[in-house]
Amino acid sequence: MDTVPEGDRSLWSYEPFNATVIGDVIYGRGVEDNGQGIVMGITVGKVLRELGITPPVNYGVILASDEEVGSKYGIQYVINKEPNLIGSKDLVLVPDAGNAEGSMIEIAEKGILWVKVTVYGKQAHASLPELGLNAYRLGSELTLEIDRRLHEVFSYEDPLFIPPRSTFEPTKVEPNVGNVNTIPGKHVFYIDCRILPKYGIDEVLRVIKDTANNYCNTHGCRVDIEVVSREDPVQPTSADSEIVRRLAKAIRIVKGLEPKLLGIGGGTYARYLRARGIPVAVWMTSKETAHAPDEHVLLSDVISDVKTVVASLLTEP
The missing domain is CATH 3.40.630.10 (Zn peptidases)
Structure with a gap:
């Protein structure tokens, strides 16, 4: 149990x-x-x-x-x-x-939101990176971008809670390619969000999606956002x-x-x-x-x- x-x-x-x-x-x-x-x-x-x-x-x-x-x-x-x-x-x-x-x-x-983020690039040989688009690198940069943005937007603290702020933690990463000398064309990572009742889960989702879409529009990749679990406060x-x-x-x-x-x-x-x-x-x-x-x-x-x-x-x- x-x-x-x-x-x-x-x-x-x-x-x-x-x-x-x-x-x-x-x-x-x-x-x-x-x-x-x-x-x-x-x-x-x-x-x-x-x-x-x-x-x-x-x-x-x-x-x-x-x-x-x-x-x-x-x-x-x-x-x-x-x-x-x-x-x-x-x-x-x-x-x-x-x-x-x-x-x-x-x-x-707090409210709980688990999000799966999938970044699509282009697979290629690691010796010819100009022929590919490294989804691992893009996904890693996007992880940090989403992390920064969430902490900026949802910074309110409530002393009733331990910890007193909303938390946003990148956690699980799925395996990509099986060998060292291939540039991955797909990178999947997850974010665990614990959200103070002051904020709505839809607000958090909107920031994640907007940040991911803006990033990929700039860097030429594609991204999917999937809700794995949602528990509203x-x-x-x-x-x-x-x-x-x-x-x-x-x-x-x-x-x-x-x-x-x-x-x-x-x-x-x-x-x-x-x-x-x-x-x-x-x-x-x-x-x-x-x-x-x-x-x-x-x-x-x-x-x-x-x-x-x-x-x-x-x-x-």
Whole structure:
């Protein structure tokens, strides 16, 4: 559930798909993102049952797949098939983001846009560059041009979010030619955009397309822009919602910390529920090692989080 590949295995100190326990720490791919939240949710139910505690609200856990790639077959499928399963008066907690001390409650998320850019030049022998048009060089220059333009146009900062600005990161590049001595006629790269709610995704797309078209008109290439994934920003959860107030009070009681209400650039299930007017708090204690080598979680954090969720159920806000 919500688990990515291990990446470069040589960067791991431990076997990524074994649970390696050393003292208070468990190492392994997916133990934090999102095994920690899954274990926490199930354990809360187990604690309530074994201690014979009947909370003032019903308690349920939804485990849904597909979270890393849009949730079309996960939580979106669930709430579309069962539209009355979760309502605006329900208390919804998504354990999928937080900070190292467990004080951060996420109440907002940026919009997400993944864009595929394909630059077409002309393939030729590398010894005769005048007969070709190097799509690799053109694509590399265009990557930097789009990057500069996006950061110039969308420079607003909102202190609610971490980081406080929209982010635009060139990431994946597809293989081009298979040999060194051929000038590639096609270059494909991707951009990951995390966009503050102040801006619309269509605005960002327009800047990308205009920048790419202007560049290729000048340099004699052709370009295609394709949206790979799009998640428009939605209204944040109110700081005065019952789930936020309950959780904030529980954090004060169990952890002795003052809660911080923040927004993130990552995407969680909360986005799809907030779009339906359902208040959602995203929270857990996170060492923020998701997707990294040596991903890990502290057992003491999981136990503390279980206590906090139980307290949120039993304590009036």
